[in-house]
Each structure stands twice: as C-alpha cells, then as structure tokens.
Amino acid sequence: xxxxxxxxxxxxxxxxxxxxSFAALVENKVIVDxxxxxxDLHLLLHPEIIKKEEFKGVKxxxxxxxxxxxxGTCEETCRFNAIASTEESGYAVNPARCEGCGACVFTCPQxxxxxxxxxxxxxxxxxxxxxTMVHAQLNIAEEASGKLVTVxxxxxQQVAEKEGCELILIDGSPGIGCPVIASLAGVDLALIVTExxxxxxxxxxxxxxxxxxxxxxxxVCINKYDINEExxxxxxxxxxxxxxxxxxxxPYDSVVTEAMVAGMPVVEFAxxxxxxxxxxxxxxxx
Amino acid sequence: MGRTMQQNGEPxxxxxxxxxxxxxxxxxxxNLAxxxxxVQLMDCDVxxxxxxxxxxxxxxxxxxxxxxxxxxxxxxxxxxxxxxxACEYNALVAVPQxxxxxxxxLCHGCGLCSLVCPQDAISEEPREIGVIKTGKSGDxxxxxxxxxxxxxxxxxxxxxxxxxxxxxxxxxxxxDVSPGTACPVIAAVQGSDYCxxxxxxxxxxxxxxxxxxxxxxxxxxxxxxxxxKAGIGDRKVYEYCxxxxxxxxxxxxxxxxxxxxxxxxxPFVKAMPEWKERFAGIIDKVLL
Numbered sequence: 001x002x003x004x005x006x007x008x009x010x011x012x013x014x015x016x017x018x019x020x021s022f023a024a025l026v027e028n029k030v031i032v033d034x035x036x037x038x039x040d041l042h043l044l045l046h047p048e049i050i051k052k053e054e055f056k057g058v059k060x061x062x063x064x065x066x067x068x069x070x071x072g073t074c075e076e077t078c079r080f081n082a083i084a085s086t087e088e089s090g091y092a093v094n095p096a097r098c099e100g101c102g103a104c105v106f107t108c109p110q111x112x113x114x115x116x117x118x119x120x121x122x123x124x125x126x127x128x129x130x131x132t133m134v135h136a137q138l139n140i141a142e143e144a145s146g147k148l149v150t151v152x153x154x155x156x157q158q159v160a161e162k163e164g165c166e167l168i169l170i171d172g173s174p175g176i177g178c179p180v181i182a183s184l185a186g187v188d189l190a191l192i193v194t195e196x197x198x199x200x201x202x203x204x205x206x207x208x209x210x211x212x213x214x215x216x217x218x219x220v221c222i223n224k225y226d227i228n229e230e231x232x233x234x235x236x237x238x239x240x241x242x243x244x245x246x247x248x249x250x251p252y253d254s255v256v257t258e259a260m261v262a263g264m265p266v267v268e269f270a271x272x273x274x275x276x277x278x279x280x281x282x283x284x285x286x
Numbered sequence: 287m288g289r290t291m292q293q294n295g296e297p298x299x300x301x302x303x304x305x306x307x308x309x310x311x312x313x314x315x316x317n318l319a320x321x322x323x324x325v326q327l328m329d330c331d332v333x334x335x336x337x338x339x340x341x342x343x344x345x346x347x348x349x350x351x352x353x354x355x356x357x358x359x360x361x362x363x364x365x366x367x368x369x370x371x372a373c374e375y376n377a378l379v380a381v382p383q384x385x386x387x388x389x390x391x392l393c394h395g396c397g398l399c400s401l402v403c404p405q406d407a408i409s410e411e412p413r414e415i416g417v418i419k420t421g422k423s424g425d426x427x428x429x430x431x432x433x434x435x436x437x438x439x440x441x442x443x444x445x446x447x448x449x450x451x452x453x454x455x456x457x458x459x460x461x462d463v464s465p466g467t468a469c470p471v472i473a474a475v476q477g478s479d480y481c482x483x484x485x486x487x488x489x490x491x492x493x494x495x496x497x498x499x500x501x502x503x504x505x506x507x508x509x510x511x512x513x514x515k516a517g518i519g520d521r522k523v524y525e526y527c528x529x530x531x532x533x534x535x536x537x538x539x540x541x542x543x544x545x546x547x548x549x550x551x552x553p554f555v556k557a558m559p560e561w562k563e564r565f566a567g568i569i570d571k572v573l574l
Contacts, residue, residue: 103398
C-alpha cells in the first residue's frame with residue numbers, strides 16, 4: 001500500500017483542486033482530508049457520512065468557584081496565559097488558551113481546579129462517488145490539530161486494509177507545523193504544490209526542508225505556472241539543484257474556479273489544458 | 287494617511303486573518319501597513335512568514351526563541367516515575383534504575399514535571415524553537431517583527447506569543463496571521479482590537495470564512511471583510527456577508543497587474559499608488 005500526501009507550505013496553491021481530481025482519476029484508493037481545521041475537499045466530493053466519532057483532544061482546566069479562594073496561584077503557575085481574574089467573575093480558564101497540562105490542578109491549594117475531557121472535534125468516515133473518504137473537523141478555536149490528523153491517518157489505514165486499497169491519497173494543510181508533520185509521518189511520497197510567486201518559492205524551500213528533515217521522498221508540481229514564467233524557471237532550477245523532480249506544470253485557467261463553484265473535480269468538470277496537465281502530474285508521480 | 291487612533295487615544299491592533307490559505311492576508315497586511323504612518327507589522331505566520339519578502343527589510347536584530355524542557359539531575363532522581371505519570375503529553379518515560387527519557391518534540395513546556403518531582407530532581411532548560419527577526423522596511427516606513435519556526439518544530443504558539451511580546455504600544459500594529467482556525471490563529475489574533483478577514487469569492491473561500499467568523503465571535507473581536515480576487519467565483523460570499531451583517535471594507539479586483547506584482551514580491555500600492563488611499567480608508571471604517 002502506498003501513501004501520498006499533497007502539501008504546499010503556502011496556502012491556496014491548489015492542493016485540494018489536485019487531490020479532488022486525483023480522486024476522480026484513480027481507482028482503488030482511500031481519500032483522506034488531513035486539513036482538519038479548514039477542510040475543503042468535501043466541497044468537491046460531497047461525502048455522505050456513514051460513521052462519526054467524537055475526538056477528545058487535550059483536556060481543559062475547570063475552576064470550581066465554590067472552592068476557589070482567589071489566591072491567584074493558578075494564574076502564576078500557568079505558562080500559557082490561560083487563566084485570568086476579572087472583577088465580576090473571579091478566576092476563570094480561557095479554554096482557547098488552555099493546553100490541558102494540569103499544572104494549575106497540582107498547585108491549587110484549595111483543590112478547586114480539575115481537568116475535564118472535552119470534545120475537540122469529530123472524525124468521519126464517508127462514502128463518495130469516488131470511494132471511501134476519511135476526514136474530520138476540528139472544533140473552533142481548538143488545540144491538538146496534529147492529534148486529530150493522526151486519528152484520521154489511523155482511520156484511513158484501517159479502511160485501506162479492510163477494503164484492500166492500494167493507495168491512500170492525502171490532502172494536507174498549509175504551513176510546516178504540527179498538523180503538516182502529522183500528515184507526512186511515514187508516507188511514501190510528498191507531492192508539493194507551489195505557485196510561481198516569490199512567496200511560493202520561499203514557502204517551497206521551507207516545506208522541502210521539512211520533507212528532507214523527515215527523510216520523505218518529494219516531487220513538485222507548479223500550479224498556475226504561466227502567471228510568471230520566469231519564476232517558474234527559477235523554481236524548476238531550484239528543484240533541480242535540490243535533486244527533486246518537477247512532475248508537472250499546470251496552467252492558470254478560470255475553469256478551476258468554475259469547477260469549484262460547480263462542486264466538481266476539475267477533471268470531471270471539463271476537458272482541456274488544466275485536466276490534461278493534472279493527468280500528467282498524476283502519471284509523473286506514479 | 288489614515289487616522290489610526292481609537293476614541294480612547296490608543297493606537298489600534300489590527301489582525302489580518304482568513305481561514306483559507308492563499309486568499310491574500312499578506313497582500314492586505316503589507317499594503318495596509320504601507321498606506322499608514324507610524325506602523326508596526328508583526329508577521330505571526332511563523333510557519334511560512336512572507337511579509338518580509340514584500341518589505342525588503344533591513345534586519346536589526348535576530349534573537350532565538352525558546353521553550354523550556356525538563357532536565358533531570360540523576361544525583362537526585364530515584365526513578366519514581368511521578369513526572370512521567372503527571373505529563374499529559376507523554377513527553378517523559380521513566381525507565382526504572384536507568385533514566386528518564388524525554389521526547390522534547392512532545393513537551394509543551396508547562397513545568398508540571400518539575401513541580402511534581404518529590405526529589406526536586408527536575409530543573410528546566412531552554413530549547414530553541416525558532417528565531418525572531420526585527421527590522422525596518424527598505425523605505426524605513428514600517429517596523430517589522432517576524433518569527434521563523436525551526437524546521438521540524440511543532441511548537442508554533444509559544445513563538446507567536448514571543449513575537450507579540452515585541453508589540454510597540456506607540457504604533458498602529460498590524461498582525462499577519464497564519465491560515466486555519468486552530469491554536470496558532472488564536473494566539474495571533476487574541477488581544478487585537480479588530481480583525482480584517484480576507485477571503486476570495488469562491489466556495490472554498492466561503493466555507494473557511496464561516497469558520498474564521500465563528501472563531502472571532504468566540505473571541506469577541508469585531509471584524510470586517512476584504513474580498514480579494516473580486517470577480518472570480520460566485521456571489522455567495524457577498525450574500526453571506528449581507529445576511530450576517532458583516533461590513534465589506536474593501537474589494538481588490540482579480541487583476542493581472544496586481545497578480546503580477548504579487549508574484550514578483552512587489553507590494554502593489556507602490557506601483558499603483560491610488561490604492562494607498564483605499565487601504566488607508568479601511569481604517570476609517572474600522573475605528574471603534
């Protein structure tokens with residue numbers, strides 16, 4: 001079984017457009033959306049949820065007001081600026097900042113603080129016209145997106161084994177941090193989608209440093225390559241120096257946005273230069 | 287140049303966020319900064335900071351940023367395992383009579399292990415997670431602070447907090463936020479007086495915008511919208527803003543010249559100065 005993650009460093013370069021199209025082009029795979037805090041792949045693939053599972057991420061500290069003596073020890077202990085006192089309501093925990101470490105629980109002399117589990121999001125297994133899809137949604141303002149990505153990856157593995165799939169196709173999230181690292185762990189290939197802008201080039205270099213750091217084989221695809229062909233050449237040259245193959249150049253075309261508005265993978269929406277280029281990218285990584 | 291004082295005379299802190307990546311946060315943050323006077327731009331997208339590409343800054347200071355990780359004094363440790371049992375992140379494993387193993391990439395630096403250790407055997411030492419760079423834009427008009435997370439590092443939030451510790455209370459502060467809705471976004475946006483949400487008028491833009499709006503409602507930060515690449519996609523973002531009563535502060539058209547300047551790393555207000563007034567005009571709309 002092969003696992004491929006599509007990532008980008010920079011946001012909005014076209015990860016989901018590509019993964020949506022690959023889902024339509026390739027047989028016998030599990031489709032995975034590892035962008036758990038701003039997922040979009042479902043807008044192209046229209047999953048019908050067949051299993052929904054609560055995700056308990058980090059715990060949250062809760063102060064029992066009836067026991068609290070307003071001594072302020074918890075606020076002093078907290079390294080995450082998650083506890084503050086207001087005149088009206090006394091000491092309270094800001095759940096958006098609490099990392100659930102329990103240090104305040106330990107130091108409170110009144111034993112007024114406890115850690116409670118909280119539901120931080122949901123993991124889904126769904127049916128689509130293109131095969132089984134595994135995805136999730138982190139609740140608003142939550143921690144632990146990396147942990148939820150790992151839950152999604154484990155679900156995908158189980159589904160792939162059960163259905164005898166040869167491929168796990170993963171849509172990643174922007175950035176280079178916690179959820180991105182979780183979406184890359186142990187995959188066979190990272191397909192990096194970039195764009196020919198100075199930001200795209202800068203962010204490509206950072207995400208390539210990440211895949212190299214973790215020893216993950218990479219390939220690059222330049223989306224909208226024709227909006228600045230000089231920059232596309234620079235990216236190609238940069239990849240050549242790094243020994244990483246550019247597997248395809250996708251031209252800019254409004255058909256991509258039109259397909260998104262229609263809620264369809266672009267290769268199904270219209271034939272043409274974009275769909276042809278996406279097929280070349282897929283052949284290139286296979 | 288727009289006025290940037292609130293009614294109480296304090297300069298504003300304005301975050302620029304989006305939900306979806308690549309909608310134009312950095313474009314808005316940089317061009318807005320260049321359209322105002324007495325401005326500090328803080329790039330809190332520490333995973334992929336881009337503002338500096340457009341500002342050609344002269345860097346005056348580079349300082350490392352740290353979190354704390356435990357260090358075990360084996361002259362005192364009796365391998366009781368209380369530290370490992372207390373750690374919510376499984377960052378410590380006690381091997382009886384041998385060692386206490388630390389997985390630094392799992393450690394959140396909360397300090398609980400050193401608090402619970404009955405032998406006082408755990409102290410804390412700094413671990414570098416990234417750097418903070420401070421400087422001025424090439425034209426000298428914008429103060430820039432940005433964080434750069436080390437490769438392979440997951441602890442973005444403490445680095446963002448440390449970037450924000452350099453906030454200049456005398457200046458209008460513009461914060462460039464990372465995409466998404468999770469902890470790095472909260473850390474960057476929290477404490478702002480206002481948030482500009484940048485979206486594109488597409489289904490992906492709208493879906494992620496709704497999530498970002500929910501975040502700002504939870505945090506009780508007032509917000510308005512800048513629509514970038516106006517003209518592509520559909521009208522649903524506009525319908526949503528109207529229904530929710532969200533003000534549209536500015537529309538930036540889908541324009542090949544603007545896209546070209548962006549691709550070259552040129553802030554488009556420099557090449558198209560008529561836009562300076564439009565960006566500065568955002569401030570009049572957001573003044574509290």
